[in-house]
Amino acid sequence: MSRFWHALALAGYFGLFGGLMLRFAWLEPPGRLPVSLVLIALVGPLLFPLRGLLYGRTYTCAWASFLALFYFAAGVFSAAGPMARPWLAWSEIACSLLLFAGATLYVRARARERRPPRPGGAPDRASPADEAVKRSESERGHA
Numbered sequence: 001m002s003r004f005w006h007a008l009a010l011a012g013y014f015g016l017f018g019g020l021m022l023r024f025a026w027l028e029p030p031g032r033l034p035v036s037l038v039l040i041a042l043v044g045p046l047l048f049p050l051r052g053l054l055y056g057r058t059y060t061c062a063w064a065s066f067l068a069l070f071y072f073a074a075g076v077f078s079a080a081g082p083m084a085r086p087w088l089a090w091s092e093i094a095c096s097l098l099l100f101a102g103a104t105l106y107v108r109a110r111a112r113e114r115r116p117p118r119p120g121g122a123p124d125r126a127s128p129a130d131e132a133v134k135r136s137e138s139e140r141g142h143a
Helices: 002-027 035-042 050-055 058-080 086-114 128-142
Strands: none
Touching: 002 035, 002 050, 002 058, 002 086, 050 058, 058 086
């Protein structure tokens, strides 16, 4: 199942990357700033997680999901303003949501796959916090 989520994250990543390149380099180039500066500022941060996403590293996928939230906010901001092509902002929103959901669920699926199987179907051991709560409840009952 993790392969599906990884493919979804990559689809969102490359869709976001290509969409931003298409938007700012060709369809709606900025009027006051140089195109290269806008591409470095807006597309450049997407280059940092590229290698980790391609190799399926869970740590990179985890923080790439936070990076996707920036592009989601930028897409919502663009969609709220006047645009000649509002579908570009909506595609940015959709791709950032794909990246966020795919990366987050990929990390979750990989963690479940790496978890060692429980012998005999025994329930998971309680966490230290749960044990402390049980101890304090039992001490109150005996006092």
